Amino acid sequence: MRICVVGLGYIGLPTSLMLAANGGHVLAVDYNRALVDTLVSGRVTFEEKGLPELYERARVNIEFRSDYPEADVYIVAVATPYIKETHKIDPQYVCAAVRNVLDACPDGAVIVVESTVSPGTMDKFVRPVVAESGRKVRLAHAPERIIPGNMVYELIHNSRTIGADDPETGSLVRDIYATFCQGEIVLTDIRTAEMTKVVENTFRDINIAFANELLKICREDGMDVYEIIRIANKHPRVNILQPGPGVGGHCISVDPWFLVGDYPELTQLIGTARRINDSMPEFVIERMGDIMRENGISSLERVGLYGLTYKENVDDTRESPTLQLLEALERRGQSGLVQVYDPFVARDIAPNQHHDLDSFLGAVDMVVLLVGHDEIKQNAAKLGRIPVLDTRNVLDLPRRYTL
Ligand SMILES: NC(=O)c1ccc[n+]([C@@H]2O[C@H](COP(=O)([O-])OP(=O)(O)OC[C@H]3O[C@@H](n4cnc5c(N)ncnc54)[C@H](O)[C@@H]3O)[C@@H](O)[C@H]2O)c1
Known part of the structure; x- marks a missing residue:
């Protein structure tokens, strides 16, 4: 055949x-x-x-x-x-x-x-x-x-x-x-297969949106969202995914929109979840601002975004939270200021893009970790004592901030 x-x-x-x-x-x-x-x-x-x-x-x-x-x-x-x-x-x-x-x-x-x-x-x-x-x-x-x-x-x-x-x-x-x-x-049958696939990704999108909403509540009142999710997940029927800087990729950030587009009146939860996840890059920018002020960093030019892909250890940048964040900065009239680097992205897709970890770290006073590639986990010591906003909650560092 x-x-x-x-x-x-x-x-x-x-x-x-x-x-x-x-x-x-x-x-x-x-x-x-x-x-x-x-x-x-x-x-x-x-x-x-x-x-x-x-x-x-x-x-x-x-x-x-x-x-x-x-x-x-x-x-x-x-x-x-x-x-x-x-x-x-x-x-x-x-x-x-x-x-x-x-x-x-x-x-x-x-x-x-x-x-x-x-x-x-x-x-x-x-x-x-x-x-x-x-x-x-x-x-x-x-x-x-x-x-x-x-x-x-x-x-x-x-x-x-x-x-x-x-x-x-x-x-x-x-x-x-x-x-x-x-x-x-x-x-x-075909219709059931079509719907099932979209439902699977929508389920994950809603679960992540729930985690992101919890994160915002916890940030407001000084609670540790990661610890709360860790403990809640010990319940045998609870499985909350991790909050983060947004949802990217070609599936989870896209497929739920199909349902919103076709059934606008019936997708209150799905549409809200999509919007919560899409709001996260703006939330990261607000958090970056807080940490810059706290550390006396006045220019975005000395801030580095680590990671351009939509998830760790792959080279796919489609719809990535980092690209969404760069667009949000552009909307604020702050484009082209931050430094960016991703070990998996060899081609230039953003201004001030570095192609080597050491050159990237040499150019910044603060890092925003947006993708938890193994490279940065293995080289965490190189971050030294600069402030790091760890949006993925993957590093153990002296001056680490979480979302
Ligand atoms: N990437 C993922 O992780 C993933 C996971 C599950 C499902 N999907 C789904 O799988 C599908 C494909 O996604 P992808 O990530 O592989 O896309 P992709 O953009 O990486 O690949 C699509 C390829 O199709 C080629 N192409 C387009 N039209 C063509 C045509 N008429 N004739 C010949 N070649 C043509 C393009 O040149 C491209 O190389 C999408 O519907 C996506 O939602 C993707």
């Missing part, structure tokens, strides 16, 4: 490698030629634990290309952003990729949309594209749950959901994922 994966980003690349490493004949497609050239030359395109080794195991069974080949099954893993004004899903990449597939596929092919989509997207946007083409294909939705930083492990061990129109298509798709997935594979 020929399997074609369309979109070789953070999700499509590891998935296609995993399929090929487990015996699948994989045609891996991305319209970004530079990305395909890099993969053809033998290198992976982003930093991820175990990915280079997986690439080596997959190599003999995978072909990277930028045109759309004939295959039996297509797995579409392209981006699904939301439209800022309406908060609704922007389905343009999924629809374009499905059109590309329909131009190339034989009748009877299965198109699996793996991208996260809002409930109803397959009916509202994908089926009309298929109908317009006059092609006879079968559709399925198989959303992904893996976490950057532990993708290879989670691809194998996570449970997954497959939504299909009929049990035969569901079983066929399940058998493909079962070549590498050792977790439970639940078969359901």
